[in-house]
Amino acid sequence: MARSGRPRITSRAELERLGFELFERKGFEDTTVDDIVAAAGIGRRTFFRYFASKNDLVWGDFEGQLDRLRELLADVPAGMATAEALRTAIVEFNSFDEETVPWHRRRMDLILRVPALQADSTLRFRSWRAVVTEFAAARAGLPPTALEPRLIGATALAAAVTAYEMWLDDPGSALSDLLDATLRRLAAGI
Numbered sequence: 001m002a003r004s005g006r007p008r009i010t011s012r013a014e015l016e017r018l019g020f021e022l023f024e025r026k027g028f029e030d031t032t033v034d035d036i037v038a039a040a041g042i043g044r045r046t047f048f049r050y051f052a053s054k055n056d057l058v059w060g061d062f063e064g065q066l067d068r069l070r071e072l073l074a075d076v077p078a079g080m081a082t083a084e085a086l087r088t089a090i091v092e093f094n095s096f097d098e099e100t101v102p103w104h105r106r107r108m109d110l111i112l113r114v115p116a117l118q119a120d121s122t123l124r125f126r127s128w129r130a131v132v133t134e135f136a137a138a139r140a141g142l143p144p145t146a147l148e149p150r151l152i153g154a155t156a157l158a159a160a161v162t163a164y165e166m167w168l169d170d171p172g173s174a175l176s177d178l179l180d181a182t183l184r185r186l187a188a189g190i
């Protein structure tokens with residue numbers, strides 16, 4: 001029997017786009033996984049093959065992105081100062097082509113401004129911070145549990161989140177410029 005209506009959506013990217021459309025229409029809290037699967041024409045099992053939760057849909061391929069950040073940090077020249085290396089890698093990590101910028105803005109608006117996502121964001125930011133902390137520790141020849149690398153990881157995250165908040169507040173601003181400015185200010189000392 002032929003299926004009528006909207007075609008099934010079965011790719012990770014398509015489910016993300018559909019989820020974001022529903023979040024914009026209904027709000028994040030008022031959109032359920034059942035709403036997403038109904039709109040996509042798929043079953044819950046299919047959804048959960050792609051995402052562990054509705055929150056995971058918002059974050060996309062976060063683990064893959066952390067791997068990319070690790071690669072960018074590994075590629076900075078060994079002689080480059082740690083602060084400069086972090087600034088270079090973090091700005092590059094957060095560089096997006098013009099077509100992707102509106103999509104990324106929607107994602108970060110949810111991540112930083114939806115109260116229901118704050119607990120999950122804390123866990124994800126901890127993972128991001130750990131990547132930076134491990135890099136700083138290796139550079140300094142210290143364990144990641146030492147004060148200096150932990151402080152570097154925490155302050156780099158604070159600088160990045162500050163840049164993102166400013167970017168969301170000013171749609172005409174350039175994220176890379178804001179990240180560059182916050183990380184340079186951090187490197188210069190407070």
